[in-house]
Amino acid sequence: MVVVISIDGFPAWLWEDPSLPMPTLRKLAAAGATAARMTVSNPTLTWPNHTTLVTGVSPARHGVLYNGLVLPQGPREPWRLEPWADKAVLVRVPTLYDAVFKAGLTTAHVDWIPTTNAGTFHWEFPERPGPHGKIEREMLAAGSITATELAEFNKRNPAWRDVYWNRAAMHIIAQHRPNLLLVHLLNTDALNHKFGPGSWASHAAFAYADTCVRDLVESVVAAGFRERGTFFVTTDHGFKTARRLIRPNAILRRAGLLNTAGPVKIVCDAHAMTIGGSASIYVTNPERRDEWLAKAKAAFDGVEGIARRVDPEQFAEFKLPSVKENSQMPDFILLSKPGYAFHAAPQDSEPVTDVTADTYAGHHGYPNSDPEMDGVFFAWGHGIQPGTKLARIANLDVAPTVARALGVTMPGVEGRVLEEIFRR
Numbered sequence: 001m002v003v004v005i006s007i008d009g010f011p012a013w014l015w016e017d018p019s020l021p022m023p024t025l026r027k028l029a030a031a032g033a034t035a036a037r038m039t040v041s042n043p044t045l046t047w048p049n050h051t052t053l054v055t056g057v058s059p060a061r062h063g064v065l066y067n068g069l070v071l072p073q074g075p076r077e078p079w080r081l082e083p084w085a086d087k088a089v090l091v092r093v094p095t096l097y098d099a100v101f102k103a104g105l106t107t108a109h110v111d112w113i114p115t116t117n118a119g120t121f122h123w124e125f126p127e128r129p130g131p132h133g134k135i136e137r138e139m140l141a142a143g144s145i146t147a148t149e150l151a152e153f154n155k156r157n158p159a160w161r162d163v164y165w166n167r168a169a170m171h172i173i174a175q176h177r178p179n180l181l182l183v184h185l186l187n188t189d190a191l192n193h194k195f196g197p198g199s200w201a202s203h204a205a206f207a208y209a210d211t212c213v214r215d216l217v218e219s220v221v222a223a224g225f226r227e228r229g230t231f232f233v234t235t236d237h238g239f240k241t242a243r244r245l246i247r248p249n250a251i252l253r254r255a256g257l258l259n260t261a262g263p264v265k266i267v268c269d270a271h272a273m274t275i276g277g278s279a280s281i282y283v284t285n286p287e288r289r290d291e292w293l294a295k296a297k298a299a300f301d302g303v304e305g306i307a308r309r310v311d312p313e314q315f316a317e318f319k320l321p322s323v324k325e326n327s328q329m330p331d332f333i334l335l336s337k338p339g340y341a342f343h344a345a346p347q348d349s350e351p352v353t354d355v356t357a358d359t360y361a362g363h364h365g366y367p368n369s370d371p372e373m374d375g376v377f378f379a380w381g382h383g384i385q386p387g388t389k390l391a392r393i394a395n396l397d398v399a400p401t402v403a404r405a406l407g408v409t410m411p412g413v414e415g416r417v418l419e420e421i422f423r424r
Contacts, residue, residue, distance in 0.1 A: 032380020
């Protein structure tokens with residue numbers, strides 16, 4: 001049995017803090033293989049990097065660029081994000097779980113994204129569970145979740161959901177013993193955002209994630225896989241703190257390119273989608289498009305906190321696709337300076353404001369060259385060489401390495417098998 005655990009938003013620099021309360025993970029990491037740093041993919045967001053972790057290729061190839069599918073609406077309307085598009089629409093290449101399924105082995109996931117209607121999982125408890133899923137029905141029958149809890153699942157806080165996602169993972173291990181189980185824990189990301197990475201709240205979130213790892217290891221042992229269980233713990237991106245927020249939609253509003261008609265409706269010639277350390281700018285009005293594009297670019301000249309504008313001819317520098325290759329790509333991208341992040345709200349009169357209690361202190365979405373975006377990687381258990389220390393790997397390496405642990409190959413990947421972590 002191979003279990004892959006993603007602890008969302010786990011920066012390598014935070015793991016290096018000896019006061020981080022993760023005794024289980026520290027003990028297991030010492031007994032297995034560790035990487036000092038893991039380079040993640042641009043954009044440094046949850047869904048693109050979870051897709052890289054199971055495909056071994058960059059977002060330019062696998063096609064997932066945001067936390068969902070970005071689609072245009074009507075003229076002069078903001079582009080919208082559709083999180084629950086089918087996996088076949090979002091992901092353009094074969095995945096690790098596809099390859100494992102095709103090889104005749106069993107597959108399962110808990111809260112792995114994007115996986116909607118993937119068709120290659122034997123068992124799943126998704127990000128949005130419902131009353132008709134097989135695992136949900138089994139857990140209802142076992143008393144592991146109630147009908148009310150299931151109905152209100154998506155309204156509950158991330159800490160509560162992690163409890164039940166982990167409970168679902170333990171249920172799948174005990175009842176079904178899959179060859180491959182993917183597990184995604186979310187609460188660490190939520191509290192890093194709200195209070196900042198390295199805060200007391202952040203440390204508490206990681207302490208609970210450590211408890212989840214302990215529970216999963218104990219479940220694998222109890223299921224009879226003490227000597228045959230292999231674990232990989234990794235993440236999707238790092239985190240950093242910002243104290244100032246750049247509001248690109250407020251800037252576009254000042255430039256006459258965006259208006260709000262009431263509290264919700266936005267009418268615009270250009271609009272920004274913000275992802276922490278970067279913002280994607282879309283021209284939404286096809287009439288006089290070149291004029292609106294030039295005006296949008298000019299609106300950000302000299303704005304406090306903006307480090308750089310990335311135009312389409314520079315997308316390849318960040319291993320991002322061209323607009324021709326992926327129509328979700330924007331007209332240009334803005335990158336923030338350290339200490340700054342982007343915020344989507346258009347209503348504020350000031351283009352740059354301080355972080356407040358109502359806004360996030362912690363952010364990702366910065367270029368993957370930023371060392372604070374580096375993530376973690378650990379492996380231990382059956383087949384893993386104890387005490388292996390790696391300097392730096394890429395998240396591109398995770399999928400082919402997990403496949404190797406299962407005796408499956410993944411041709412055409414950009415990453416490599418980390419052969420040095422396996423027993424010789």
